[in-house]
Amino acid sequence: MISFIKGRLRGCGYAFKGAILLIKTEPSIQVQVTIGIIMTCLGLYFKISSFEWMLQIFAIGLVMSTEGMNTAIEAIADFIHPDFHNKIGFIKDIAAGAVFIAAITAVCIGVFIYWPYLF
Ligand SMILES: Nc1ncnc2c1ncn2[C@@H]1O[C@H](COP(=O)(O)OP(=O)(O)OP(=O)(O)O)[C@@H](O)[C@H]1O
Numbered sequence: 001m002i003s004f005i006k007g008r009l010r011g012c013g014y015a016f017k018g019a020i021l022l023i024k025t026e027p028s029i030q031v032q033v034t035i036g037i038i039m040t041c042l043g044l045y046f047k048i049s050s051f052e053w054m055l056q057i058f059a060i061g062l063v064m065s066t067e068g069m070n071t072a073i074e075a076i077a078d079f080i081h082p083d084f085h086n087k088i089g090f091i092k093d094i095a096a097g098a099v100f101i102a103a104i105t106a107v108c109i110g111v112f113i114y115w116p117y118l119f
Pocket residue numbers: 028074081082083084085086087088089090092093096
């Protein structure tokens with residue numbers, strides 16, 4: 001039981017290290033962190049409700065975690081096939097498409113939350 005807990009804690013440590021690595025090295029996630037901070041300031045300024053906070057935190061997390069998966073897929077693609085290949089282009093485009101869908105979802109959530117506060 002103790003070794004199970006130790007193993008899980010070690011896993012959390014690696015995951016935390018990965019999140020820090022992602023934020024330190026990936027420009028797109030740095031932009032998303034900045035947008036996340038701006039949205040958090042807006043949420044505090046407009047005193048959005050608990051439900052709106054839940055939706056906003058979910059939207060920020062969705063975009064950042066999808067971007068993390070996209071970064072990992074790009075890294076695997078570059079590692080297994082550094083040269084140009086149509087299939088690699090297809091894989092990278094699909095992964096980027098997932099980030100795009102998450103970003104559109106987040107924008108829709110943002111519009112639904114802030115529209116009543118602004119207009
Ligand atoms: N090895 C390759 N073979 C074919 N097409 C590629 C290859 N590498 C990149 N591409 C094409 O270029 C696009 C951009 O790829 P790249 O790896 O530069 O990602 P990116 O969007 O610039 O990523 P990021 O800015 O997150 O680093 C891909 O979506 C794909 O269409």
